Amino acid sequence: MFTGIIEATGTLSSLTLVDGDLKVRVSSDSLNMDDVALGDSIATNGVCLTVTQKFSDGFSADVSRETLSLTRFAHYQQGQRVNLEKALQPLSRLGGHLVSGHVDGIAEVVDVRSNARAIEYWLQTDAELMKYIPYKGSVCIDGASLTVNEVHGSRFKLTIVPHTLEQTTIADFQVGTQVNLEVDQIARYLERLINGAKAEQPQSSVSESLLAQAGFIK
Structure with a gap:
């Protein structure tokens, strides 16, 4: 979960196609990586990415086909500038609004x-x-x-x-x-x-006429 308050900007220092999806490396001199662990989430231009490798100046992550189909990642080039935000901590101020990182x-x-x-x-x-x-x-x-x-x-x-x-x-x-x-x-x-409440309910094929034909009602 995120707040939409950008902590830093960075650049996509590499984008590599791997078996049909994308592996990216994000570099930033201004994002503090000290409290980031493997498996943590970092919103990258609003997309929730999971840290698969950690570096002193950034991280690597995998971008699935689903994410490529819904976001601009498929069109990004090396050197693209991106907004960065680490996942919300329970004690952080909620300065923006609740953001999932699941782009619509x-x-x-x-x-x-x-x-x-x-x-x-x-x-x-x-x-x-x-x-x-x-x-x-x-x-x-x-x-x-x-x-x-x-x-x-x-x-x-x-x-x-x-x-x-x-x-x-x-x-x-x-x-x-x-x-x-x-x-x-x-x-x-x-x-x-x-x-x-308006969701469709399963429609029964059993009608009054069918019950009459079967002899259940007269």
């Missing part, structure tokens, strides 16, 4: 505008995901917990302040940039709770 899909930057010292980004995604993105709700973009400032159709707006621009890779975003998107978990749970 891709969003694309369609407009970038300055607003005083902040930068406004309009992003577009599938209608199936937009229903979970409300005005003033939270989304996770490449691992960063952000507030939705406006929603219009299949688009939503993010207003990014200077500190976030400095501490993440968001300053690199341009029109056409595609990013990993994870919607708020609470929205998904609410939908399941609301629709749970």
Whole structure:
């Protein structure tokens, strides 16, 4: 579990295809690896990766076909900058929102505008995901917990302040940039709770006429 508060940035120093999926090495001079053990989780551009090798300046992890199909990892190149966050500890402050690191899909930057010292980004995604993105709700973009400032159709707006621009890779975003998107978990749970009672029940082939024909009723 993560909070979406980025701890450091790093680079993908190597990407190697291994038997159909991907092995990556992430290097970072600013991520403290002292308390990281093999098997720990580190969100890398919002994707929960399991540490398979640990180094003083980073780690290696495997990226499955499932993750490759849902995220931008299949398109990343060596040298790609990424946002990094170690898994939440029970005593940590929850500065963002609950983030699982299980990316729901891709969003694309369609407009970038300055607003005083902040930068406004309009992003577009599938209608199936937009229903979970409300005005003033939270989304996770490449691992960063952000507030939705406006929603219009299949688009939503993010207003990014200077500190976030400095501490993440968001300053690199341009029109056409595609990013990993994870919607708020609470929205998904609410939908399941609301629709749970409406879930389809198994339909019986036993009808009143069939029972009559069999002589059980008259």
